[in-house]
Amino acid sequence: MTTTLPMTEVADGPSLKQRLARAERINRLKSQALILPLLLFVVLVFLVPIAALLYKSTHNPEVVGSLPRTVEAIAAWDGKALPDEPAYRALSLDLAEARRHQTLGDLSKRLNMELAGYRSLIAKTARALPFKSEPASYKDALERLDERWGDPAYWQVLRRNTSEYTPYYLLAALDHRIDDLGELAEAAPAQAIYLDIFARTFWMSLVITAICLVLAYPLAYLLASLPARQSNLLMIMVLLPFWTSILVRVAAWIVLLQSGGLINGALQSLGIIDQPLQLVFNRSGVYIAMVHIMLPFMILPIYSVMKGISPTYMRAAVSLGCHPLLSFWKVYFPQTLAGVSAGCLLVFILCIGYYITPALLGSPTDQMVSYFVAFYTNTSINWGMATALGGLLLLATLVLYVVYSWLVGASRLRLA
Missing domain, CATH: 1.10.3720.10 (MetI-like)
Known part of the structure; x- marks a missing residue:
């Protein structure tokens, strides 16, 4: 005499198709687990360095990190005439603080890339700061210290670097630059190499x-x-x-x-x-x-x-x-x-x-x-x-x- 399982027990258990799908899914997960170390290796030694490479080519932290007050003060400046008195006061405070924190080297090097002579200007100004007594006009005091602070070109360099990211390096590698008016222009013949x-x-x-x-x-x-x-x-x-x-x-x-x-x-x-x-x-x-x-x-x-x-x-x-x-x-x-x-x-x-x-x-x-x-x-x-x-x-x-x-x-x- 033979007995048969009730239909309810067959219906309650997983079907053959479901068991096959589960086995296939487990095998796929095992295969992915086996290639996971290779994937991590590729990400760490290939994708991460490339991402760091692209990040470095646009990263521009020197001015933003060393002159935060100046960046805020010249944010609304149109870049044509000289900035107002608050910008000169902010620059004096920032340079004095940057000298204390020993960040003037990176700052002056970065600014000197765009305008020759900026390194000596930063060094000369920082040595005279802070002022022994607060001047009536920071603008006049800085211009007496060095007349280049009365040249809008030096302030325009600061204005172009008020963002933490810049196209400067990529444009320079293509023999182009951002001019004083903020427009794309060709690099100088001596730098277009x-x-x-x-x-x-x-x-x-x-x-x-x-x-x-x-x-x-x-x-x-x-x-x-x-x-x-x-x-x-x-x-x-x-x-x-x-x-x-x-x-x-x-x-x-x-x-x-x-x-x-x-x-x-x-x-x-x-x-x-x-x-x-x-x-x-x-x-x-x-x-x-x-x-x-x-x-x-x-x-x-x-x-x-x-x-x-x-x-x-x-x-x-x-x-x-x-x-x-x-x-x-x-x-x-x-x-x-x-x-x-x-x-x-x-x-x-x-x-x-x-x-x-x-x-x-x-x-x-x-x-x-x-x-x-x-x-x-x-x-x-x-x-x-x-x-x-x-x-x-x-x-x-x-x-x-x-x-x-x-x-x-x-x-x-x-x-x-």
Whole structure:
């Protein structure tokens, strides 16, 4: 005799669909928990530094933090004539307090970036403060102390920095500024250098990428065509530079390329040249060394794509009467475009952020954006300009990646 469960018990318990959904949800949570450490790592070492970089490029705490009364006093000033007496009194009190708190260094350095001579003005004024007795007119007292306080240009600099955030560094990195009337204007010719530096960086990176492509493509084709034994030996030679420090490689190129180096010596011994060629501390040396460093990054993506292309495609095209060169161009080359584009993008992005090779092998006119980022970080301690240049370089990299993704997507649609 068999018994059956009442329908109410089946209805009360979870159904099969519900149990499957619960199991799938638990598995999904377990998978997310497994990748959580990686996600935290990416956030901490990638997103947080980028956010700090962008924050530093707009942060402007010096004037607001050191001159709070002055900032409040000139908030309603139109910026044309000199400010009223309360602004001069607030400035006197703020400078005296800033001297006590030892914040004049950062303040004067920040103001001197926009108007030369502000550092000496701040130092001279702060030494005379506080006044022994309260003057009848702070305006007259400060102007007697230094006539520059009667120049509206110095007050206009303060007025432009009454906010804790400023576009000054980003505009300066683009050779622009905010003028005395608060309008966007081009930077002075002596200070308009950064667009040329960016253009030089992109041009040098483009030339290096093109040379690497010309050298890497036939070498990658050779690696993909040779038998495994010879191909592995050549691949070891391609990867060998990765096992050597970049600094050691650059030092070796200095020895090879200098006027009395091995290359000039060999050329003179063969009678090819009479005088040593200038191959170091100029752009030629930078190109030679950086192509040597970047070449493996171009070879590997192209080789990985070529290795997956069947040789039967070429043989089929030739057997149908197509010339071998035309077969290569029409059949083989289009299949390698993914590797070519990936290699070019990788090399170009690495080049625009490169520092050590141009710094050691190039002249002052061959330095790239990364050199000035390092200069403002380590030498002048100007974090605002360093992060602004770095942020623009990051933006250029993201734009290149978006363009690359768009081109790859468009090519896939055409092939489909």
